[in-house]
Amino acid sequence: MASDPIAELVQLFARLPGIGERTAARLAYFVLGTDPHYAKSLAQALEHLHERVRRCELCGNYGSRARCEVCLDPRRESRVLCVVARVQDLNAIERAGGFRGRYHVLHGLLAPLEGVGPEQLKVNDLIARIGSEGVEEIIVATPLSVDGEATSMYLAQVLKPTGVHLTRIASGVPHGGDLEFTDQITLGRAFDGRREL
Amino acid sequence: MASDPIAELVQLFARLPGIGERTAARLAYFVLGTDPHYAKSLAQALEHLHERVRRCELCGNYGSRARCEVCLDPRRESRVLCVVARVQDLNAIERAGGFRGRYHVLHGLLAPLEGVGPEQLKVNDLIARIGSEGVEEIIVATPLSVDGEATSMYLAQVLKPTGVHLTRIASGVPHGGDLEFTDQITLGRAFDGRREL
Numbered sequence: 001m002a003s004d005p006i007a008e009l010v011q012l013f014a015r016l017p018g019i020g021e022r023t024a025a026r027l028a029y030f031v032l033g034t035d036p037h038y039a040k041s042l043a044q045a046l047e048h049l050h051e052r053v054r055r056c057e058l059c060g061n062y063g064s065r066a067r068c069e070v071c072l073d074p075r076r077e078s079r080v081l082c083v084v085a086r087v088q089d090l091n092a093i094e095r096a097g098g099f100r101g102r103y104h105v106l107h108g109l110l111a112p113l114e115g116v117g118p119e120q121l122k123v124n125d126l127i128a129r130i131g132s133e134g135v136e137e138i139i140v141a142t143p144l145s146v147d148g149e150a151t152s153m154y155l156a157q158v159l160k161p162t163g164v165h166l167t168r169i170a171s172g173v174p175h176g177g178d179l180e181f182t183d184q185i186t187l188g189r190a191f192d193g194r195r196e197l
Numbered sequence: 198m199a200s201d202p203i204a205e206l207v208q209l210f211a212r213l214p215g216i217g218e219r220t221a222a223r224l225a226y227f228v229l230g231t232d233p234h235y236a237k238s239l240a241q242a243l244e245h246l247h248e249r250v251r252r253c254e255l256c257g258n259y260g261s262r263a264r265c266e267v268c269l270d271p272r273r274e275s276r277v278l279c280v281v282a283r284v285q286d287l288n289a290i291e292r293a294g295g296f297r298g299r300y301h302v303l304h305g306l307l308a309p310l311e312g313v314g315p316e317q318l319k320v321n322d323l324i325a326r327i328g329s330e331g332v333e334e335i336i337v338a339t340p341l342s343v344d345g346e347a348t349s350m351y352l353a354q355v356l357k358p359t360g361v362h363l364t365r366i367a368s369g370v371p372h373g374g375d376l377e378f379t380d381q382i383t384l385g386r387a388f389d390g391r392r393e394l
Contacts, residue, residue: 005242005245005250005261006250006259008242009239009243009246012238012239012242013239015235016224016227016228017223017224019224023215025285026214026215026285027213027214027216029283029285030213030214031243031246032246032247032250032259033283033304036246038209039244039247040243040244042206042209042210042243043239043243043244045202045205046206046236046239046240046243047240047241047244048202049229049233049236050229050233050236052202053202062229064201064202086230087226088222107230180223
């Protein structure tokens with residue numbers, strides 16, 4: 001055959017994080033062996049994913065409109081901004097429920113070797129928000145990993161001149177830990193114990 | 198929003214075997230964060246999967262035509278049939294390379310409680326092939342699990358009257374296996390199936 005549809009699907013599945021060749025094959029055969037309606041549904045969910053999911057023009061959170069639910073919520077405190085690397089981290093903080101401010105999603109961390117610099121993370125947008133929204137405190141909630149810390153230190157450097165009150169979430173989050181998978185109590189403590197940058 | 202496209206994708210991913218809610222979320226955010234071309238490619242690979250992949254009308258193997266590559270190969274021995282539960286098992290045997298006969302894929306195992314009986318496994322098609330293709334030996338290569346053994350015993354029952362030579366793949370200590378760490382059932386089978394040296 002010109003192109004093998006099963007091999008093609010296996011290859012594509014294998015590009016997902018944590019999915020090796022063997023697991024990819026198992027998934028492909030599962031899809032093939034199950035009701036064709038499932039493959040169609042998954043195809044449709046993927047086909048228009050990037051068109052249906054919009055990035056909030058203000059904070060970068062995912063949503064269906066120009067501005068996300070958090071930014072549109074008038075009860076949210078606009079003077080406190082929490083900077084996160086990924087939308088998953090924002091969701092984790094929302095699930096913990098203690099934070100009532102707004103967010104800024106970097107959609108990544110500084111990684112100069114991979115070509116991710118301040119421009120890719122739209123740090124200028126963050127600086128611009130301080131003035132336009134009257135931000136008084138910025139809580140840096142990038143992960144407690146090497147890249148997360150480096151990004152935090154970089155942000156401290158460029159944000160200090162603006163005079164904004166800069167804080168970093170406390171080290172209640174375990175070293176090398178992932179915000180998405182941190183339990184609510186630990187996340188809450190990390191917010192309570194934030195220190196001056 | 199009326200329906201959340203991310204939540205939808207997470208739910209669909211979570212239906213894949215071995216993928217829990219958290220992994221599904223991680224996959225969904227990965228797809229969202231990566232080049233949209235990837236989501237489109239995966240969507241396309243899934244959209245027409247069931248139309249592009251055909252089951253061989255003879256043996257049930259996957260392929261792009263009415264008959265599969267194995268059944269179309271004139272060098273394959275038609276007098277020996279190997280019965281397997283899944284196409285993945287057929288592929289594993291093909292990779293091993295020693296078998297030169299043809300196959301019969303059941304696409305499942307007997308599971309009366311889940312409504313999988315002889316009709317679902319198309320056992321009649323298998324019986325019909327014995328006469329139409331001059332099959333002399335049938336090697337039952339269903340897995341050595343409870344369901345695989347039950348299916349094997351059922352096949353023995355219905356195939357014996359046809360007079361075909363019926364065999365079952367050997368069960369024993371695997372290649373490189375350590376006797377100390379081999380389970381009791383496997384060891385018992387290894388003793389029962391001992392051969393003359």
